Each structure stands twice: as C-alpha cells, then as structure tokens.
Amino acid sequence: DTEVTQTPKHLVMGMTNKKSLKCEQHMGHRAMYWYKQKAKKPPELMFVYSYEKLSINESVPSRFSPECPNSSLLNLHLHALQPEDSALYLCASSPPPGQGAGELFFGEGSRLTVL
Amino acid sequence: AQRVTQPEKLLSVFKGAPVELKCNYSYSGSPELFWYVQYSRQRLQLLLRHISRESIKGFTADLNKGETSFHLKKPFAQEEDSAMYYCAFGNNAGNMLTFGGGTRLMVKP
Secondary structure (H helix, E strand, C coil), rough: CCEEECCCCCEEEEECEEEEEEEEECCCCCEEEEECCCCCCCCEEEEEEEECEEEEECCCCEEEEEEEECCHHHHHHEEEHHHHEEEEEEEEEECCCCCCCCCCECCEEEEEEEC | CCECCCCCCCCEEEECEEEEEEEEECCCCCCCCEEEECCCCCCCCEEEHHHCCCCEECCCCCCCHHHCCCCEEEEEEEHHCCCEEEEEEEECCEEEEEEEEEEEEEECC
C-alpha cells in the first residue's frame, strides 16, 4: 500500500458542529502532516507530527485540534469553525530524514465547507 | 524566513515548444528545493528534487545559487504535461515544505 488515504472526501458542517478528518498510511512513514489549501492558492502547512509527537504547529487556531493515535493514523478534529475555514485539507506523510528527504506523499484531500 | 516565488501564475505553450517554469527563492544558507506537480484530478506528487540532479518525464531543474533560482525546464512540451506545478522549499531535512504560489502550465495541441 503506497497511498495516503483521507476520509471523508467531502464534509459540510455548521459552525457549531464537531467533526473529524481522518488520514491513514501504511508505508511505515513516521512523519505526518496537515496542510490547508484554499482555492487557487498553494498548500499551507498546519501541523507536523514526528514519531507520533506534535513537532510543529504553525500558529493554527485552537478550533483545529490534531491527533496522532499511532504511526499510521492522523486525525484533525474540528470544532466551532468559521466559514473562512472552508478549504481543501491535505494530509501527507514522509519517510524519516535521510530516506527520501523532501518526498511528501499526499492524500487526495478532504474538501470542507463550513456554513 | 525562507520564501519561494513563482512569478507566473499561468504559462501557455504549444506542443513541442520548450518550457521553463520559473522559481526564485530567498534563503541565506544551502536550500533544499523541490518541484511538485498536480495533474487534473490527481493528488499532489513529487516531480523532482535538486539534490538528485535527475530528469523526470523530460524535466530538469538546476539550482543556481548566484541567481537564487531553481527553474524547471523541458525542451519539448507534451500535452500530458499540462498541470499545476509548485516549487517548494524544504526545512527540517527537507520534510517540511513551503510552497510557492504555483504555475499552471497549459500545453496546447
């Protein structure tokens, strides 16, 4: 299995809802990432997990809460989002440093719409 | 802070014409630079990285430290090259990427 799988592909939620995005990979990668991509813009890094520990938080609002339950799974918990949070959320994973450095494997994304 | 700039949002060429997608970076040290590509309805994927000095699908990119550039080139464009291309700067052993704004390449028949 050489893919990063994201679910759901599409999510519509209200501003008071709580929902989660899920990401899974079985390539043995120990770094996993969340990126946010607005329309016609490049992906922007949100969080980095390295060996299941949060190593980077790019000043993301607390209404986004990441979780890495194990080395294969990455979640993004969403609560009290705003309409401007509507975007494509991309998950990625990568081999450890020294093994294919710089090659991030991306999922297809979860397209989130906040009403 | 490091920054990656792609000055062209859209580049349109005819099939068989040479292609050059521009990428400039600002960083005082030795950068790790990459080109990622996203074809229509496909996921973002690595095209090539500067440390490999490889040619992928006919594309090459040379790091020019004097001009702080990492332009992507192909001598003869094909229609299947039409896609969104992102230049990316790598931190932390190259695994934390900062993307440029992207250039959409359209290759016309």
